[in-house]
Amino acid sequence: MKKPFLLLLALISFHITYSQNSYVFFGSYTPDKSAEGIYIYQLDTIKGKLSKITSISNISNPSYLSISNEGQFIYACTESKTPNAGSVSSFKFDPQNKSLTFLNSQKTNGENPVYLSLDHTGKWLVDANYTGSSISIFPIAEDGKINPIVQHIPFTEGSINPERQKSSHVHSVFFSPDNNYIISPDLGADKIRIFPFDNNKKEPLDISNSNFVKSTPGSGPRHFAFHPNKKWGYSIEEIAGAISSYTFEKGQLNLIERIKIQSKKESKDFGSAEILISSDGKFLYVSNRGIENSISIYGIQKNGTLKSVATQSSLGNHPRNFAISPSGKFLIVANMNSENVIVFKRNPKTGLLKKVSELKLKNISCVKIKNI
Template sequence: MDERSEQLFYTGTYASRNERGIYVCALDIENGDLRMIGGVEGIERPSFLALHPDGSKLYAASETGEGELYAYQVDARTGELHLVDRKGTKGAHTCYVSVTADGRYVMATNYSGGNAAVFPAMEAGGLGDMSGQVQHTGSGIRQDRQDAAHPHSIIPDPSGQYALVCDLGLDRIVVYRLTEDGKLVAHREAVLPSGSGPRHLVFHPSRPYAFVANELNNTVAVFGYNERNGELALLQSLSTLPEGVIDVENTAADIRITACGRYVYVSNRGHDSIVLYHVDQVTGKLKTIEWVETFGGTPRNFNILSGYLVVANQDGNNIVSFAIHDEDGRLTRTGYVLEVPSPVCIEPTR
């Protein structure tokens, strides 16, 4: 690998335990070309991945009936993964994993189990015993998708004081105080319009705003965020679909913001597109700019790597790269496609 011209990334999939589940891939930062380097077997449905801030450890959510977290050591030169630990999450279908900015705690949500859990990140690469757990209860207005609580993500806030859980089943973002000993203490809630289905959340890198992808009503919500109080205030809601699109079954999926804080992207599964928004740096509000086809079905997840947006198309069985234009954030297809079975997560190395 030429470190000057390639960015490594990991791809999670819906593979069985006997198949390769996590792939090590590379993006050519000169032209957006993609290639596969290797990967690991032995984990079932590794649908979400998170790299430790020091880059030496990767955590994977195993989205099964008995949810688990896997911990891998990362080879600093090749990106190769070595399993060092696995822990049960005490809930079904672990669908999200994140790491606090200080690297002390690994957090996960169980979609069907309705709960969230916290584990200490051990220096040797493993996971300590579960330090905190919270259980959500209740339901929403959509009996097909909101029959119970469904925590879909847990995101540490920029201050490290709080963790925010997007609950698709309850139409709520629950803010927890993350204690020094790794426990979650209920703090506040932000309630979204009924049937929204909040899924994923990103913070602005330098301004007091948060942006949420709502899966069920295909919207992106803008919140003001008071970091000191851990408080969200809804400012705006916009569709993730073009006006007049009514004949496509769609669910919004992932959301990302560029490091400069000027561009927000959301993926649409069904419409099979990425929508670009410009961020007003004063008000935090979004302006819709364009939709770009993902050239593969069901873009469940995507990420931003070295000036490119890289999309995992779950039902297209491929990964597609787009160049991001600095001046306006618009996407241009590079023409490069990597064939991967059921890719559902893109996580870059440091």
């Protein structure tokens, strides 16, 4: 009886895997509204090639994207890098009709929105405003539209770097694996802020019980990644070019170690950008812009510490953002200044990357991958 049962399970797994399509969503810095701003491509999960599905124009600087759990709705930071402006916008994606439709926008009450996260229930959208440093909270309606802002939390204090840290610069927002906290790196203040979050409240962010950890002065924490075991978290520090590893428990971060990214050149502003972990929890990846234009690869040890594996060229200029496919087979990096997207095949045993395809796209600042 065991063999037919196992065969049935294998067939079900095969059907689920191959009945889904893998889509790649690109955001960009596109101030010209007549130009395309958001692009959707389909990823060939065998060869790693990208085929265009649709795009949308008439939207200003959709610089960062967040995709709903089922892939039906796309949320974007819009009017980024626009003086006295800043908004978040929603779109509906229909893969059968290959269409992308604008739904609505809401003002962020903070200038230069740069990062968005949806909570695990899909009921809340949280936005990080970099220039007008603040966090904004929006409820999401059942039809995917963004309801008006319900919380707006500004920050002011800076740190020691006179060029980059005269004031606070909230750079990103992340939900903890249990959805009970928001983690927010502040590049300007050299802090990682932690806020309790309750998705059942009208104002879900608990400001009165927030806390933070200080990073090394002048380091500039930018993005954050949780390990699949939900116990460890990793912060990429943009200015210093370093990675800080933490344990995470009940809303508290405790430092495990801090390592500098290897470089043959000295720089006062290293330009590290994105940090992601493979779904098997074995490898951590970091992109570095500026003088490096590289992807640094680390093996994650049993105690949460990192061991350098390799540094590979991003094969372009200014790798602002990258994404790993749900299967872990591909890593796609957007080199914004050289206007090329590289699809790398990922070796699951070594973590190393091998180019399999390339796409020319202008001003790409964000990559997301979703199976639908």
